[in-house]
Amino acid sequence: MAEQRQERADAARNRRAILRAAEALLAEHGPDHVSVERVAAAAGVGKGTVFHRFGNRMGLMRALMEERANALHEAVASGPPPLGPGAPPETRLIAFLEAVVDLTTRNVGLMAANEHAIATQRHSTESRHTSPVYVFWHGHVAGLIAEARPELDAELLGHIVLGSLHTELVMGLLRRGEPERLAVCLRDLATRLLGPSPCPHAG
Amino acid sequence: MAEQRQERADAARNRRAILRAAEALLAEHGPDHVSVERVAAAAGVGKGTVFHRFGNRMGLMRALMEERANALHEAVASGPPPLGPGAPPETRLIAFLEAVVDLTTRNVGLMAANEHAIATQRHSTESRHTSPVYVFWHGHVAGLIAEARPELDAELLGHIVLGSLHTELVMGLLRRGEPERLAVCLRDLATRLLGPSPCPHAG
DNA sequence: TACGAACTTGACCGACGGTCCACTTTATGG
DNA sequence: CCATAAAGTGGACCGTCGGTCAAGTTCGTA
Numbered sequence: 001m002a003e004q005r006q007e008r009a010d011a012a013r014n015r016r017a018i019l020r021a022a023e024a025l026l027a028e029h030g031p032d033h034v035s036v037e038r039v040a041a042a043a044g045v046g047k048g049t050v051f052h053r054f055g056n057r058m059g060l061m062r063a064l065m066e067e068r069a070n071a072l073h074e075a076v077a078s079g080p081p082p083l084g085p086g087a088p089p090e091t092r093l094i095a096f097l098e099a100v101v102d103l104t105t106r107n108v109g110l111m112a113a114n115e116h117a118i119a120t121q122r123h124s125t126e127s128r129h130t131s132p133v134y135v136f137w138h139g140h141v142a143g144l145i146a147e148a149r150p151e152l153d154a155e156l157l158g159h160i161v162l163g164s165l166h167t168e169l170v171m172g173l174l175r176r177g178e179p180e181r182l183a184v185c186l187r188d189l190a191t192r193l194l195g196p197s198p199c200p201h202a203g
Numbered sequence: 204m205a206e207q208r209q210e211r212a213d214a215a216r217n218r219r220a221i222l223r224a225a226e227a228l229l230a231e232h233g234p235d236h237v238s239v240e241r242v243a244a245a246a247g248v249g250k251g252t253v254f255h256r257f258g259n260r261m262g263l264m265r266a267l268m269e270e271r272a273n274a275l276h277e278a279v280a281s282g283p284p285p286l287g288p289g290a291p292p293e294t295r296l297i298a299f300l301e302a303v304v305d306l307t308t309r310n311v312g313l314m315a316a317n318e319h320a321i322a323t324q325r326h327s328t329e330s331r332h333t334s335p336v337y338v339f340w341h342g343h344v345a346g347l348i349a350e351a352r353p354e355l356d357a358e359l360l361g362h363i364v365l366g367s368l369h370t371e372l373v374m375g376l377l378r379r380g381e382p383e384r385l386a387v388c389l390r391d392l393a394t395r396l397l398g399p400s401p402c403p404h405a406g
Numbered sequence: 407t408a409c410g411a412a413c414t415t416g417a418c419c420g421a422c423g424g425t426c427c428a429c430t431t432t433a434t435g436g
Numbered sequence: 437c438c439a440t441a442a443a444g445t446g447g448a449c450c451g452t453c454g455g456t457c458a459a460g461t462t463c464g465t466a
Contacts, residue, residue: 008432011444032325035422046446051424053444119322122235122423122452127371153388156367156376160392163366164359168330185359192395211412211463238453249415254455256413325421325454 015053017043022064023110031113036060058117062131065114068107069133072099076140089148090194093141094187097161100137101183104165108174112167129159138162148194157193161186218256220246225267226313234316239263261320265334268317271310272336275302279343292351293397299343300364300389307368308382315370332362341365351397360396364389 007015021043025034036057040047054060072083081087082095104111118128128134142158164182173181210218224246228237239260243250257263275286284290285298307314321331331337345361367385376384 006433008443010431014444036424037422040446047423048425048446049444057423116322119319120423127375129371129375152391153384156372156384156388157392159372160363160367160388163369163372164363166366166369168332169359169362169366172330172332181356181359185356185363188355189360189363189396193392209464213463214413217414239455240453250454251415251456252413255415260454323454 011053014043014045014049018045018050018053018060019064019067022060026064026109026113029109031109031116034113056117056121058114058121058126061110061114061117062133064110065131065133068110069103069136072103073133073136075099089144090190093144093148093190093194096140096144097186097190098183100162100165101186104170105174105179105182108167108171111165112171115167134162145194152193161189214256217246217248217252221248221253221256221263222267222270225263229267229312229316232312234312234319237316259324261317261324261329264313264317264320265336267313268334268336271313272306272339275306276336276339278302292347293393296344296347296351296393296397297390299347300393301386303340303365303368304386304389307373308377308385311370311374311377314368315374318370337365348397355396364392 018039022034022039025039025042036050037047039060040050043050050060054063075083076096076099078084082091083099085092087095114131115128118126129138138155138158141161142154145152145157146154164186170182173179221242225237225242228242228245239253240250242263243253246253253263257266278286279299281287285294286302288295290298317334318331321329332341341358341361344364345357348355348360349357367389373385376382
């Protein structure tokens with residue numbers, strides 16, 4: 001048991017170089033033009049090194065995602081309200097959705113590459129829903145929905161709400177210069193979902 | 204102008220053979236195991252023929268999608284209520300969502316292959332949102348939402364609602380033997396969205 | 407029947423994700 | 437400080453895929 005071997009210094013240096021290179025390439029090219037080999041070249045390493053570090057293309061993207069999502073993760077888990085614990089579920093949900101839309105919007109390239117990686121992998125044991133980052137997001141959203149409205153299918157609604165972060169939709173909005181719309185729309189949606197029930201049996 | 208040349212008889216025969224072969228392969232293998240070449244082989248046709256007919260992998264999938272979605276399309280456009288015209292928007296929306304969930308559920312393989320085709324294409328000028336089938340579905344949903352609740356962002360909500368048909372979610376539910384959940388959840392969602400407003404400015 | 411247009415074909419191409427193993431570098435403990 | 441084993445590295449190599457193309461074939465028609 002006890003502590004397993006530390007990552008060697010040169011390995012850590014290369015890991016950082018690879019992540020930075022991938023970051024840079026994704027910032028200026030579409031995900032389908034950022035092959036693992038190009039990332040390796042840009043990082044000044046061999047292709048084999050990248051696979052040794054990250055397992056496969058998905059592993060690389062996942063590592064990048066975790067890096068980017070880290071701040072939000074901590075803010076949600078132990079930061080001040082309304083993002084962190086303490087505020088009522090509806091408030092927290094709205095705050096989280098705004099934050100996660102913002103995060104996604106600022107990292108469309110990465111998100112696209114992540115979806116691309118999932119879609120192109122040969123043996124599809126992994127999916128978007130098994131990515132740690134997504135699992136955390138979904139757990140949080142579903143938890144808040146369940147807390148506020150136990151009678152709803154919180155798990156499913158969580159997936160649906162987070163589905164609005166799919167690259168295609170986000171990129172479309174960005175291209176049309178309307179990055180605000182999604183957050184607004186989701187705020188409305190959350191309000192209607194968690195807000196006071198509209199006298200359900202009126203009809 | 205005037206009518207362009209008819210498709211030749213042998214070409215039409217091959218087109219059908221290809222579609223049937225693709226259908227059969229998709230019914231029993233994951234989309235990533237159904238390459239264009241395999242479809243061609245199964246149809247007893249050269250690979251080039253498939254590309255000549257359908258342009259690229261996406262074209263093939265799109266043709267299959269249109270075939271499958273045709274009945275629903277007509278039912279919505281000119282069939283009897285509640286699917287067709289005549290019923291109030293909320294009723295029509297719920298009926299349409301149920302039908303489209305059912306259609307998707309019964310064709311997960313095709314849907315998966317379609318998403319796969321979109322994700323793996325090199326020059327991403329095409330997207331899910333530009334597929335004729337999706338455009339029709341979205342137009343219908345967004346139209347109904349707008350009709351019932353003009354103050355909402357119907358276009359965006361349409362995309363979000365239809366986003367719940369993504370393969371990953373649907374397949375997950377099917378694997379867990381809960382194919383009904385999605386339709387139920389969407390019915391709830393539609394009801395809450397289009398139902399009586401919960402006194403929006405209560406806070 | 408003859409002719410041009412439509413169609414078919416499969417070898418070929420470039421790119422990709424991923425593997426493999428001979429080689430180099432690092433940390434460690436005597 | 438050096439010997440040694442474990443960790444890390446690199447890039448040639450593999451199989452597969454979507455897509456192209458030029459040469460050959462078949463069909464509809466005048």
